[in-house]
Amino acid sequence: MYKSTIRACHLGSFIGALTVNLAPLLFVIFMTQFGLNFEQVGRLVLLNFGIQIVTSLLFSSPVDRWGQKPFILFAHLMVFIGLILLALAPLLFTSIPYLGLAFATIFYSVGAGLFELQLSAIIQSIPTDNKEGAMNLLHSFYAWGIIFVVVLTTTLLSVFGKGSWPFIVLFWSIFPLYNFFNFLRVPFPPALQAQERTKTVNLFKSKYFLLVLAGIFFGGATELSISQWTSAFAESSLGLRKEIGDLLGVTLFALFLGGARTLYGALGKKFDLLKTMTVGSMLCVGMYLLAAFSPSPFISLIACVLCGLGSALLWPGSVVNGANHFPKAGSSLFAALAAGGAAGAAFGPWLVGLIASIKPDLVKIAPWLDFLTTEEAALRSGLFIGAIFPIIMIILLTLMRRENST
Known part of the structure; x- marks a missing residue:
């Protein structure tokens, strides 16, 4: 019954790896193109993890109250918008491109924080006699996401040149949009009632x-x-x-x-x-x-x-x-x-x-x-x-x- 839900969660874990690992592959390009220093690009990493932590804590009660579906859909939309903003930062923020990078980071980090909060919870709530195996399989897709993102992004930059990075980011934005429609269709396990929690x-x-x-x-x-x-x-x-x-x-x-x-x-x-x-x-x-x-x-x-x-x-x-x-x-x-x-x-x-x-x-x-x-x-x-x-x-x-x- 929940096979399609499990597949959507696996792709969500893959997209989680994308949100953490794509931008660092472009940091050297950002430093050259926008005149940034190491501290500025390092700040984007701290912003990413910081927003993920805040998001996970802020949304736990609303997720319990209104269920997993609206928030996992919202997560994918935030990642999609964040990647679009990242790709368009040089055009939308011509005078201060770093501001565009920061805004993009905030958007996709909110999505990543919701992934951390929800994907494990959804998998854990699906009936199975091997919870440990199911959870580790979910998190394995994060690792496969790292490999795929690093290899394909590096290859595309080598083939098409460093100036192609906005188009590469736009390509990656297809994944959260596709999985948004996956989660729109899949069944969700029943949630715990408030009095049971x-x-x-x-x-x-x-x-x-x-x-x-x-x-x-x-x-x-x-x-x-x-x-x-x-x-x-x-x-x-x-x-x-x-x-x-x-x-x-x-x-x-x-x-x-x-x-x-x-x-x-x-x-x-x-x-x-x-x-x-x-x-x-x-x-x-x-x-x-x-x-x-x-x-x-x-x-x-x-x-x-x-x-x-x-x-x-x-x-x-x-x-x-x-x-x-x-x-x-x-x-x-x-x-x-x-x-x-x-x-x-x-x-x-x-x-x-x-x-x-x-x-x-x-x-x-x-x-x-x-x-x-x-x-x-x-x-x-x-x-x-x-x-x-x-x-x-x-x-x-x-x-x-x-x-x-x-």
């Missing part, structure tokens, strides 16, 4: 929920800290062009991320979720440290890519873990977890970048890395400190398992 205040009184919320924060930080910096690491350490760095670093990371989620989606019933997340976190600790301290930049890059495998279940696993423990929480649970994950996704890469800027030679405490230049050592130093995220994740997962056993 767990009150938000009771959620935040639960020790277990606070552990899950902290877990998705550090899970998001673990995943995004490495994925956001992998292409830059490939460029600075291996001397690769940005296009090659994006293709080699980001897409391979996303390939392991999506592959692990898809595999768990198919076989997840055979594995304990929290134990699998713990093993993945341990792998991330090892790969973070290997990326930071390996004398070979190629091995360090492989370690960054393999973090996609280790971090794959941390975000979707946290969502399904929370939803399974609080099945009647309604949208407030998904809003809190979406906000927590997005906050971690913003904080983690920021901290790695901060350490790379203020303590670029930190990894040179290892004598075998004396040969590195400050530029080559900077990101390694950031990743060294970033290893604290999966370490904390292991502690949180251990506490959750202890709570389950009592």
Whole structure:
């Protein structure tokens, strides 16, 4: 009955990846064409995640009151309008194009925030005997979206030139418009009645929920800290062009991320979720440290890519873990977890970048890395400190398992 709904959610997750990953591929072009600096384009990333967090929190109560359908349709329209504004920014905001980029970011980020709030909730509410698998399969489409967006956008820019970027953005705007009509037709699972729902205040009184919320924060930080910096690491350490760095670093990371989620989606019933997340976190600790301290930049890059495998279940696993423990929480649970994950996704890469800027030679405490230049050592130093995220994740997962056993 809900197969068409599940397919629409999968495409929605793909579009969510589009909203986060398309603009950064164009940042260098924006800097050249509009005279922007790194701080200005970085502000667009913070604006994106900030709007997603605010949107998730603001809309949780209205979604519970009026249902999923009007808001998931609104989300797709906001992404569509945002991408149209992005493509037309040079024409509509000729005197201050940066203002156009900011407005576009606000629009599609509202849509992305609603995706984070609703897509997991819709999938979780569809009857199935493998909730963990269904949730991880949904989130795998985010990873496939990263690959598709990076590869196709980079290829189109190479073929048609950097000046073609507005037309490429217009091409991508077709996807949310198409999925708008998908969601217009599909059935939605029945919503919980108000009297059945767990009150938000009771959620935040639960020790277990606070552990899950902290877990998705550090899970998001673990995943995004490495994925956001992998292409830059490939460029600075291996001397690769940005296009090659994006293709080699980001897409391979996303390939392991999506592959692990898809595999768990198919076989997840055979594995304990929290134990699998713990093993993945341990792998991330090892790969973070290997990326930071390996004398070979190629091995360090492989370690960054393999973090996609280790971090794959941390975000979707946290969502399904929370939803399974609080099945009647309604949208407030998904809003809190979406906000927590997005906050971690913003904080983690920021901290790695901060350490790379203020303590670029930190990894040179290892004598075998004396040969590195400050530029080559900077990101390694950031990743060294970033290893604290999966370490904390292991502690949180251990506490959750202890709570389950009592």
